[in-house]
Amino acid sequence: MRPISEEDLTTRARIRDAAMALFAEQGVKATTIRGIAEAAKVSPGLVQHHFGTKEALRQACDEYVLSYLREQVTVGVTDHNLDKPEFIENVHRTAPPLMKYLGRALVDGSPAAAAMFDELVSVTEEHLADDDRSEADHRARATVLTAMKLGITVLHEHVSRALGTDLYAPQGALRVGKAQLDLIRPEFLGRELFDQARTGLEKVEGQR
Amino acid sequence: MRPISEEDLTTRARIRDAAMALFAEQGVKATTIRGIAEAAKVSPGLVQHHFGTKEALRQACDEYVLSYLREQVTVGVTDHNLDKPEFIENVHRTAPPLMKYLGRALVDGSPAAAAMFDELVSVTEEHLADDDRSEADHRARATVLTAMKLGITVLHEHVSRALGTDLYAPQGALRVGKAQLDLIRPEFLGRELFDQARTGLEKVEGQR
DNA sequence: CAAGAGTCTATACAAACGTATCGGTCGCCA
DNA sequence: TGGCGACCGATACGTTTGTATAGACTCTTG
Numbered sequence: 001m002r003p004i005s006e007e008d009l010t011t012r013a014r015i016r017d018a019a020m021a022l023f024a025e026q027g028v029k030a031t032t033i034r035g036i037a038e039a040a041k042v043s044p045g046l047v048q049h050h051f052g053t054k055e056a057l058r059q060a061c062d063e064y065v066l067s068y069l070r071e072q073v074t075v076g077v078t079d080h081n082l083d084k085p086e087f088i089e090n091v092h093r094t095a096p097p098l099m100k101y102l103g104r105a106l107v108d109g110s111p112a113a114a115a116m117f118d119e120l121v122s123v124t125e126e127h128l129a130d131d132d133r134s135e136a137d138h139r140a141r142a143t144v145l146t147a148m149k150l151g152i153t154v155l156h157e158h159v160s161r162a163l164g165t166d167l168y169a170p171q172g173a174l175r176v177g178k179a180q181l182d183l184i185r186p187e188f189l190g191r192e193l194f195d196q197a198r199t200g201l202e203k204v205e206g207q208r
Numbered sequence: 209m210r211p212i213s214e215e216d217l218t219t220r221a222r223i224r225d226a227a228m229a230l231f232a233e234q235g236v237k238a239t240t241i242r243g244i245a246e247a248a249k250v251s252p253g254l255v256q257h258h259f260g261t262k263e264a265l266r267q268a269c270d271e272y273v274l275s276y277l278r279e280q281v282t283v284g285v286t287d288h289n290l291d292k293p294e295f296i297e298n299v300h301r302t303a304p305p306l307m308k309y310l311g312r313a314l315v316d317g318s319p320a321a322a323a324m325f326d327e328l329v330s331v332t333e334e335h336l337a338d339d340d341r342s343e344a345d346h347r348a349r350a351t352v353l354t355a356m357k358l359g360i361t362v363l364h365e366h367v368s369r370a371l372g373t374d375l376y377a378p379q380g381a382l383r384v385g386k387a388q389l390d391l392i393r394p395e396f397l398g399r400e401l402f403d404q405a406r407t408g409l410e411k412v413e414g415q416r
Numbered sequence: 417c418a419a420g421a422g423t424c425t426a427t428a429c430a431a432a433c434g435t436a437t438c439g440g441t442c443g444c445c446a
Numbered sequence: 447t448g449g450c451g452a453c454c455g456a457t458a459c460g461t462t463t464g465t466a467t468a469g470a471c472t473c474t475t476g
Contacts, residue, residue: 162329
Protein backbone atom coordinates (compact mmCIF):
# COMPACT_ATOMS: atom_id res chain seq x y z
CA MET A 1 0.00 0.00 0.00
CA ARG A 2 1.32 3.42 -0.87
CA PRO A 3 1.67 6.22 1.62
CA ILE A 4 -1.32 8.28 2.55
CA SER A 5 -0.45 11.05 0.12
CA GLU A 6 2.10 11.78 -2.57
CA GLU A 7 3.99 14.27 -0.47
CA ASP A 8 5.35 11.49 1.71
CA LEU A 9 8.93 10.34 1.43
CA THR A 10 9.73 14.02 1.11
CA THR A 11 11.74 16.03 3.59
CA ARG A 12 8.54 17.53 4.87
CA ALA A 13 7.24 14.04 5.66
CA ARG A 14 10.51 13.07 7.34
CA ILE A 15 10.24 16.10 9.61
CA ARG A 16 6.62 15.31 10.42
CA ASP A 17 7.42 11.70 11.25
CA ALA A 18 10.32 12.72 13.46
CA ALA A 19 8.10 15.25 15.20
CA MET A 20 5.39 12.65 15.78
CA ALA A 21 7.85 10.23 17.32
CA LEU A 22 9.34 12.85 19.64
CA PHE A 23 6.00 14.37 20.55
CA ALA A 24 4.76 10.89 21.42
CA GLU A 25 7.81 10.05 23.52
CA GLN A 26 8.29 13.28 25.42
CA GLY A 27 5.17 15.36 24.95
CA VAL A 28 4.87 18.49 22.86
CA LYS A 29 6.29 20.96 25.34
CA ALA A 30 9.35 18.89 26.14
CA THR A 31 10.18 18.43 22.46
CA THR A 32 12.33 21.11 20.83
CA ILE A 33 12.44 22.23 17.24
CA ARG A 34 16.17 21.57 17.34
CA GLY A 35 15.58 18.03 18.54
CA ILE A 36 13.13 17.39 15.74
CA ALA A 37 15.56 18.82 13.21
CA GLU A 38 18.34 16.60 14.50
CA ALA A 39 16.15 13.49 14.39
CA ALA A 40 15.11 14.32 10.83
CA LYS A 41 18.70 15.19 9.92
CA VAL A 42 17.89 18.68 8.73
CA SER A 43 18.60 22.15 10.01
CA PRO A 44 16.27 23.74 12.58
CA GLY A 45 15.48 26.52 10.16
CA LEU A 46 14.07 24.05 7.68
CA VAL A 47 11.53 22.84 10.18
CA GLN A 48 10.27 26.34 10.50
CA HIS A 49 10.33 26.82 6.75
CA HIS A 50 8.00 23.88 6.22
CA PHE A 51 5.63 24.29 9.12
CA GLY A 52 6.02 27.87 10.29
CA THR A 53 5.55 27.39 14.00
CA LYS A 54 5.74 24.53 16.44
CA GLU A 55 2.00 24.69 16.99
CA ALA A 56 1.37 24.38 13.25
CA LEU A 57 3.66 21.37 13.14
CA ARG A 58 1.69 19.81 15.93
CA GLN A 59 -1.56 20.41 14.07
CA ALA A 60 -0.06 18.84 10.96
CA CYS A 61 0.72 15.75 13.04
CA ASP A 62 -2.82 15.70 14.37
CA GLU A 63 -4.34 15.93 10.91
CA TYR A 64 -2.04 13.28 9.54
CA VAL A 65 -2.95 10.81 12.27
CA LEU A 66 -6.63 11.51 11.83
CA SER A 67 -6.61 11.05 8.07
CA TYR A 68 -4.50 7.92 8.42
CA LEU A 69 -6.90 6.35 10.90
CA ARG A 70 -9.92 7.24 8.82
CA GLU A 71 -8.33 5.74 5.74
CA GLN A 72 -7.43 2.52 7.55
CA VAL A 73 -10.95 2.23 8.89
CA THR A 74 -12.35 2.75 5.42
CA VAL A 75 -10.03 0.24 3.80
CA GLY A 76 -10.27 -2.26 6.64
CA VAL A 77 -13.86 -2.18 7.84
CA THR A 78 -15.90 -0.63 5.05
CA ASP A 79 -14.09 -2.45 2.26
CA HIS A 80 -13.90 -5.67 4.28
CA ASN A 81 -10.14 -6.14 4.23
CA LEU A 82 -9.83 -6.92 7.93
CA ASP A 83 -8.66 -10.47 7.33
CA LYS A 84 -6.44 -9.80 4.31
CA PRO A 85 -2.85 -10.58 5.27
CA GLU A 86 -1.39 -7.66 3.34
CA PHE A 87 -3.73 -5.26 5.11
CA ILE A 88 -2.81 -6.66 8.52
CA GLU A 89 0.87 -6.57 7.67
CA ASN A 90 0.63 -2.98 6.52
CA VAL A 91 -1.18 -1.91 9.66
CA HIS A 92 1.35 -3.64 11.90
CA ARG A 93 4.13 -1.86 10.06
CA THR A 94 2.75 1.66 9.91
CA ALA A 95 0.37 2.02 12.83
CA PRO A 96 2.61 1.89 15.94
CA PRO A 97 4.15 5.37 15.75
CA LEU A 98 0.76 6.83 14.95
CA MET A 99 -0.92 5.04 17.83
CA LYS A 100 1.78 6.21 20.20
CA TYR A 101 1.26 9.76 19.03
CA LEU A 102 -2.50 9.42 19.45
CA GLY A 103 -2.00 8.17 22.99
CA ARG A 104 0.13 11.15 23.88
CA ALA A 105 -2.16 13.60 22.11
CA LEU A 106 -5.06 12.38 24.24
CA VAL A 107 -3.24 13.43 27.40
CA ASP A 108 -1.56 16.51 26.01
CA GLY A 109 -4.85 18.18 25.25
CA SER A 110 -4.99 18.04 21.47
CA PRO A 111 -8.40 19.13 20.15
CA ALA A 112 -8.15 16.63 17.30
CA ALA A 113 -7.55 13.76 19.69
CA ALA A 114 -10.49 14.86 21.80
CA ALA A 115 -12.70 14.89 18.72
CA MET A 116 -11.53 11.41 17.82
CA PHE A 117 -12.33 10.18 21.32
CA ASP A 118 -15.83 11.60 21.14
CA GLU A 119 -16.31 10.06 17.72
CA LEU A 120 -15.29 6.64 18.98
CA VAL A 121 -17.66 6.96 21.91
CA SER A 122 -20.54 7.82 19.58
CA VAL A 123 -19.86 4.90 17.28
CA THR A 124 -19.61 2.54 20.24
CA GLU A 125 -22.77 3.92 21.79
CA GLU A 126 -24.83 3.39 18.65
CA HIS A 127 -23.47 -0.10 18.46
CA LEU A 128 -24.42 -0.84 22.06
CA ALA A 129 -27.86 0.72 21.75
CA ASP A 130 -28.49 -1.28 18.61
CA ASP A 131 -27.50 -4.47 20.31
CA ASP A 132 -29.28 -4.01 23.61
CA ARG A 133 -32.51 -2.03 23.69
CA SER A 134 -32.81 -2.03 27.46
CA GLU A 135 -32.65 1.16 29.48
CA ALA A 136 -29.04 0.58 30.45
CA ASP A 137 -26.64 3.52 30.58
CA HIS A 138 -25.26 3.01 27.10
CA ARG A 139 -23.51 6.35 27.12
CA ALA A 140 -21.46 5.47 30.19
CA ARG A 141 -20.74 1.98 28.92
CA ALA A 142 -19.57 3.30 25.55
CA THR A 143 -17.40 5.92 27.22
CA VAL A 144 -15.80 3.49 29.61
CA LEU A 145 -15.27 0.91 26.89
CA THR A 146 -13.59 3.50 24.68
CA ALA A 147 -11.44 4.80 27.51
CA MET A 148 -10.38 1.30 28.50
CA LYS A 149 -9.34 0.35 24.99
CA LEU A 150 -7.53 3.62 24.41
CA GLY A 151 -6.04 3.33 27.87
CA ILE A 152 -3.99 0.39 26.70
CA THR A 153 -2.64 2.55 23.90
CA VAL A 154 -1.87 5.44 26.21
CA LEU A 155 -0.15 3.16 28.70
CA HIS A 156 1.58 1.07 26.05
CA GLU A 157 4.95 1.66 27.64
CA HIS A 158 3.86 0.16 30.95
CA VAL A 159 1.94 -2.64 29.27
CA SER A 160 5.00 -3.59 27.26
CA ARG A 161 7.20 -3.54 30.34
CA ALA A 162 4.81 -5.64 32.40
CA LEU A 163 4.43 -8.11 29.55
CA GLY A 164 8.13 -8.28 28.76
CA THR A 165 7.14 -7.86 25.12
CA ASP A 166 6.56 -4.83 22.99
CA LEU A 167 2.85 -4.19 22.75
CA TYR A 168 3.33 -3.30 19.10
CA ALA A 169 5.20 -6.46 18.25
CA PRO A 170 3.04 -9.28 16.86
CA GLN A 171 3.34 -11.44 19.99
CA GLY A 172 2.52 -8.58 22.32
CA ALA A 173 -0.47 -7.46 20.31
CA LEU A 174 -1.71 -11.04 20.20
CA ARG A 175 -1.45 -11.56 23.96
CA VAL A 176 -3.14 -8.25 24.70
CA GLY A 177 -5.84 -8.87 22.15
CA LYS A 178 -6.69 -12.26 23.61
CA ALA A 179 -6.61 -10.91 27.15
CA GLN A 180 -9.03 -8.19 26.15
CA LEU A 181 -11.44 -10.70 24.67
CA ASP A 182 -11.15 -12.75 27.85
CA LEU A 183 -11.82 -9.83 30.15
CA ILE A 184 -14.66 -8.01 28.44
CA ARG A 185 -18.14 -9.51 28.38
CA PRO A 186 -18.69 -10.76 24.85
CA GLU A 187 -22.12 -9.21 24.42
CA PHE A 188 -20.69 -5.69 24.58
CA LEU A 189 -18.46 -6.13 21.63
CA GLY A 190 -21.44 -7.51 19.81
CA ARG A 191 -21.50 -11.28 19.57
CA GLU A 192 -20.80 -11.06 15.87
CA LEU A 193 -17.83 -8.70 16.21
CA PHE A 194 -16.56 -10.73 19.13
CA ASP A 195 -16.49 -13.97 17.16
CA GLN A 196 -14.91 -12.22 14.22
CA ALA A 197 -12.17 -10.79 16.41
CA ARG A 198 -11.55 -14.10 18.14
CA THR A 199 -11.31 -16.11 14.94
CA GLY A 200 -9.08 -13.38 13.53
CA LEU A 201 -6.74 -13.68 16.47
CA GLU A 202 -6.76 -17.45 16.26
CA LYS A 203 -5.91 -17.30 12.60
CA VAL A 204 -2.97 -15.02 13.34
CA GLU A 205 -1.92 -17.31 16.15
CA GLY A 206 -2.04 -20.35 13.90
CA GLN A 207 0.23 -18.70 11.39
CA ARG A 208 3.23 -18.50 13.65
CA MET B 209 -8.97 12.08 58.86
CA ARG B 210 -5.86 14.08 59.34
CA PRO B 211 -3.35 14.73 56.61
CA ILE B 212 -0.80 12.15 55.79
CA SER B 213 1.89 13.82 57.88
CA GLU B 214 2.20 16.65 60.34
CA GLU B 215 4.04 18.90 57.95
CA ASP B 216 0.91 19.42 55.90
CA LEU B 217 -1.03 22.64 55.99
CA THR B 218 2.35 24.29 55.91
CA THR B 219 3.66 26.43 53.10
CA ARG B 220 5.68 23.49 51.92
CA ALA B 221 2.50 21.44 51.58
CA ARG B 222 0.73 24.26 49.74
CA ILE B 223 3.56 24.42 47.24
CA ARG B 224 3.50 20.65 46.78
CA ASP B 225 -0.25 20.61 46.25
CA ALA B 226 -0.07 23.43 43.73
CA ALA B 227 2.75 21.64 41.93
CA MET B 228 0.77 18.39 41.80
CA ALA B 229 -2.25 20.15 40.31
CA LEU B 230 -0.20 21.94 37.66
CA PHE B 231 1.93 18.91 36.85
CA ALA B 232 -1.25 16.90 36.40
CA GLU B 233 -2.88 19.49 34.17
CA GLN B 234 0.01 20.46 31.95
CA GLY B 235 2.74 17.92 32.44
CA VAL B 236 6.02 18.48 34.24
CA LYS B 237 7.92 20.17 31.44
CA ALA B 238 5.16 22.62 30.63
CA THR B 239 4.83 23.66 34.27
CA THR B 240 7.10 26.45 35.48
CA ILE B 241 8.45 27.13 38.94
CA ARG B 242 7.00 30.60 38.63
CA GLY B 243 3.59 29.19 37.82
CA ILE B 244 3.70 26.92 40.83
CA ALA B 245 4.75 29.83 43.03
CA GLU B 246 1.89 31.94 41.76
CA ALA B 247 -0.65 29.17 42.32
CA ALA B 248 0.66 28.63 45.84
CA LYS B 249 0.82 32.40 46.42
CA VAL B 250 4.48 32.42 47.32
CA SER B 251 7.60 33.74 45.67
CA PRO B 252 9.46 31.60 43.11
CA GLY B 253 12.53 31.66 45.32
CA LEU B 254 10.61 30.01 48.10
CA VAL B 255 9.78 27.04 45.93
CA GLN B 256 13.45 26.50 45.37
CA HIS B 257 14.20 27.01 49.05
CA HIS B 258 11.87 24.18 50.03
CA PHE B 259 12.57 21.68 47.27
CA GLY B 260 15.88 22.71 45.75
CA THR B 261 15.22 21.80 42.16
CA LYS B 262 12.21 21.17 39.99
CA GLU B 263 13.11 17.51 39.72
CA ALA B 264 13.25 17.18 43.50
CA LEU B 265 9.82 18.79 43.73
CA ARG B 266 8.52 16.28 41.24
CA GLN B 267 9.96 13.42 43.27
CA ALA B 268 8.35 14.84 46.39
CA CYS B 269 5.01 14.77 44.58
CA ASP B 270 5.63 11.18 43.52
CA GLU B 271 6.44 10.07 47.03
CA TYR B 272 3.47 11.89 48.47
CA VAL B 273 1.05 10.23 46.07
CA LEU B 274 2.56 6.82 46.69
CA SER B 275 2.41 7.10 50.47
CA TYR B 276 -1.13 8.46 50.25
CA LEU B 277 -2.32 5.57 48.11
CA ARG B 278 -0.63 3.00 50.32
CA GLU B 279 -2.22 4.52 53.39
CA GLN B 280 -5.67 4.55 51.82
CA VAL B 281 -5.29 0.94 50.75
CA THR B 282 -4.23 0.00 54.27
CA VAL B 283 -7.06 1.89 55.93
CA GLY B 284 -9.63 0.86 53.36
CA VAL B 285 -8.87 -2.72 52.42
CA THR B 286 -6.70 -4.14 55.17
CA ASP B 287 -8.65 -2.52 58.00
CA HIS B 288 -11.99 -3.18 56.27
CA ASN B 289 -13.25 0.37 56.10
CA LEU B 290 -14.36 0.18 52.47
CA ASP B 291 -18.03 0.62 53.31
CA LYS B 292 -17.63 3.19 56.08
CA PRO B 293 -19.26 6.45 54.97
CA GLU B 294 -16.58 8.66 56.50
CA PHE B 295 -13.88 6.72 54.68
CA ILE B 296 -15.69 7.03 51.37
CA GLU B 297 -16.35 10.70 51.95
CA ASN B 298 -12.71 11.31 52.78
CA VAL B 299 -11.52 9.52 49.69
CA HIS B 300 -13.91 11.41 47.44
CA ARG B 301 -12.64 14.66 48.90
CA THR B 302 -8.90 14.06 48.82
CA ALA B 303 -8.26 11.55 46.06
CA PRO B 304 -9.12 13.42 42.83
CA PRO B 305 -6.05 15.67 42.59
CA LEU B 306 -3.83 12.75 43.50
CA MET B 307 -5.42 10.47 40.93
CA LYS B 308 -5.05 13.12 38.26
CA TYR B 309 -1.40 13.45 39.14
CA LEU B 310 -0.95 9.70 39.03
CA GLY B 311 -2.52 9.59 35.60
CA ARG B 312 -0.17 12.22 34.27
CA ALA B 313 2.85 10.66 35.98
CA LEU B 314 2.13 7.39 34.19
CA VAL B 315 2.54 9.07 30.81
CA ASP B 316 5.25 11.50 31.79
CA GLY B 317 7.67 8.72 32.63
CA SER B 318 7.83 8.91 36.40
CA PRO B 319 9.73 5.94 37.88
CA ALA B 320 7.46 5.93 40.91
CA ALA B 321 4.35 5.68 38.76
CA ALA B 322 5.91 2.86 36.78
CA ALA B 323 6.66 1.01 40.01
CA MET B 324 3.08 1.48 41.15
CA PHE B 325 1.79 0.12 37.84
CA ASP B 326 3.96 -2.97 38.16
CA GLU B 327 2.83 -3.44 41.72
CA LEU B 328 -0.81 -3.29 40.73
CA VAL B 329 -0.19 -5.80 37.96
CA SER B 330 1.44 -8.20 40.41
CA VAL B 331 -1.37 -7.95 42.91
CA THR B 332 -3.94 -8.48 40.18
CA GLU B 333 -2.03 -11.40 38.76
CA GLU B 334 -1.85 -13.24 42.07
CA HIS B 335 -5.52 -12.62 42.49
CA LEU B 336 -6.33 -14.05 39.06
CA ALA B 337 -4.03 -17.04 39.48
CA ASP B 338 -5.60 -17.77 42.83
CA ASP B 339 -9.05 -17.65 41.38
CA ASP B 340 -8.47 -19.58 38.19
CA ARG B 341 -5.83 -22.30 38.17
CA SER B 342 -6.05 -22.96 34.45
CA GLU B 343 -3.17 -22.34 32.12
CA ALA B 344 -4.58 -19.03 30.95
CA ASP B 345 -2.25 -16.08 30.37
CA HIS B 346 -2.77 -14.53 33.78
CA ARG B 347 0.08 -12.10 33.30
CA ALA B 348 -1.46 -10.60 30.19
CA ARG B 349 -4.91 -10.51 31.73
CA ALA B 350 -3.63 -8.77 34.84
CA THR B 351 -1.67 -6.27 32.78
CA VAL B 352 -4.58 -5.46 30.51
CA LEU B 353 -7.00 -5.23 33.42
CA THR B 354 -4.68 -2.83 35.23
CA ALA B 355 -4.10 -0.74 32.14
CA MET B 356 -7.81 -0.55 31.41
CA LYS B 357 -8.69 0.60 34.90
CA LEU B 358 -5.87 3.12 35.04
CA GLY B 359 -6.74 4.18 31.50
CA ILE B 360 -9.96 5.66 32.79
CA THR B 361 -7.94 7.68 35.27
CA VAL B 362 -5.47 8.82 32.65
CA LEU B 363 -8.25 9.78 30.26
CA HIS B 364 -10.46 11.29 32.97
CA GLU B 365 -10.74 14.55 31.07
CA HIS B 366 -12.22 12.85 28.01
CA VAL B 367 -14.38 10.54 30.09
CA SER B 368 -15.83 13.51 31.94
CA ARG B 369 -16.51 15.37 28.71
CA ALA B 370 -18.18 12.39 27.05
CA LEU B 371 -20.29 11.79 30.13
CA GLY B 372 -21.19 15.41 30.66
CA THR B 373 -20.29 14.89 34.30
CA ASP B 374 -17.04 15.19 36.18
CA LEU B 375 -15.59 11.72 36.65
CA TYR B 376 -14.56 12.72 40.14
CA ALA B 377 -17.98 13.97 41.13
CA PRO B 378 -20.15 11.40 42.95
CA GLN B 379 -22.54 10.92 40.02
CA GLY B 380 -19.76 10.52 37.50
CA ALA B 381 -17.86 8.03 39.62
CA LEU B 382 -21.06 6.08 40.15
CA ARG B 383 -21.92 5.86 36.46
CA VAL B 384 -18.38 4.86 35.53
CA GLY B 385 -18.19 2.32 38.33
CA LYS B 386 -21.41 0.65 37.27
CA ALA B 387 -20.40 0.67 33.62
CA GLN B 388 -17.13 -1.00 34.54
CA LEU B 389 -18.94 -3.75 36.42
CA ASP B 390 -21.26 -4.20 33.45
CA LEU B 391 -18.44 -4.45 30.94
CA ILE B 392 -15.93 -6.67 32.67
CA ARG B 393 -16.60 -10.35 33.15
CA PRO B 394 -17.43 -10.83 36.82
CA GLU B 395 -15.14 -13.78 37.36
CA PHE B 396 -12.04 -11.67 36.74
CA LEU B 397 -12.71 -9.32 39.56
CA GLY B 398 -13.27 -12.36 41.69
CA ARG B 399 -16.89 -13.17 42.34
CA GLU B 400 -16.53 -12.04 45.92
CA LEU B 401 -14.90 -8.71 45.12
CA PHE B 402 -17.40 -8.18 42.32
CA ASP B 403 -20.41 -8.60 44.58
CA GLN B 404 -18.82 -6.41 47.20
CA ALA B 405 -18.19 -3.64 44.68
CA ARG B 406 -21.70 -3.91 43.25
CA THR B 407 -23.45 -3.78 46.60
CA GLY B 408 -21.18 -0.91 47.55
CA LEU B 409 -22.22 1.03 44.49
CA GLU B 410 -25.87 0.22 45.05
CA LYS B 411 -25.62 1.44 48.61
CA VAL B 412 -24.11 4.70 47.43
CA GLU B 413 -26.81 4.97 44.80
CA GLY B 414 -29.53 4.43 47.36
CA GLN B 415 -28.20 7.25 49.48
CA ARG B 416 -28.90 9.98 46.99
C1' DC C 417 21.09 30.52 -20.72
C1' DA C 418 18.90 33.50 -17.45
C1' DA C 419 15.68 33.89 -13.91
C1' DG C 420 12.88 32.71 -10.37
C1' DA C 421 10.61 29.65 -7.25
C1' DG C 422 11.49 26.13 -4.03
C1' DT C 423 14.59 24.11 -0.69
C1' DC C 424 17.97 24.26 2.77
C1' DT C 425 21.66 26.27 6.12
C1' DA C 426 23.61 29.64 9.25
C1' DT C 427 23.20 33.24 12.33
C1' DA C 428 20.82 36.29 15.40
C1' DC C 429 17.62 37.81 18.92
C1' DA C 430 14.15 38.40 22.41
C1' DA C 431 11.66 35.91 25.77
C1' DA C 432 11.20 32.45 29.25
C1' DC C 433 13.18 29.27 32.06
C1' DG C 434 15.79 26.96 36.13
C1' DT C 435 18.60 28.21 39.55
C1' DA C 436 21.98 30.75 42.47
C1' DT C 437 22.65 34.54 45.64
C1' DC C 438 21.77 38.09 48.84
C1' DG C 439 18.97 40.47 52.11
C1' DG C 440 15.22 40.74 55.26
C1' DT C 441 11.72 39.10 58.88
C1' DC C 442 9.87 36.23 62.48
C1' DG C 443 10.02 33.24 66.48
C1' DC C 444 12.43 30.63 69.81
C1' DC C 445 15.80 29.95 73.46
C1' DA C 446 19.81 30.85 76.21
C1' DT D 447 17.46 41.01 75.48
C1' DG D 448 20.38 39.51 71.96
C1' DG D 449 21.38 36.40 68.58
C1' DC D 450 20.58 32.45 65.81
C1' DG D 451 18.25 29.46 62.79
C1' DA D 452 14.24 28.81 59.97
C1' DC D 453 11.35 30.96 56.69
C1' DC D 454 10.51 34.02 52.90
C1' DG D 455 11.12 37.61 49.04
C1' DA D 456 13.75 40.16 45.35
C1' DT D 457 17.09 40.21 42.04
C1' DA D 458 20.44 38.47 38.83
C1' DC D 459 22.73 35.17 35.72
C1' DG D 460 23.52 31.69 32.26
C1' DT D 461 21.03 28.57 29.29
C1' DT D 462 17.57 27.09 26.31
C1' DT D 463 13.78 27.98 23.53
C1' DG D 464 10.85 29.57 19.53
C1' DT D 465 11.22 32.34 15.83
C1' DA D 466 12.90 35.89 12.49
C1' DT D 467 16.21 37.03 8.88
C1' DA D 468 19.63 36.65 5.36
C1' DG D 469 22.08 34.04 2.18
C1' DA D 470 23.42 29.75 -0.70
C1' DC D 471 22.18 25.86 -3.55
C1' DT D 472 19.16 23.29 -6.91
C1' DC D 473 16.00 22.55 -10.25
C1' DT D 474 12.60 23.81 -13.33
C1' DT D 475 10.86 26.94 -16.92
C1' DG D 476 10.46 30.26 -20.52
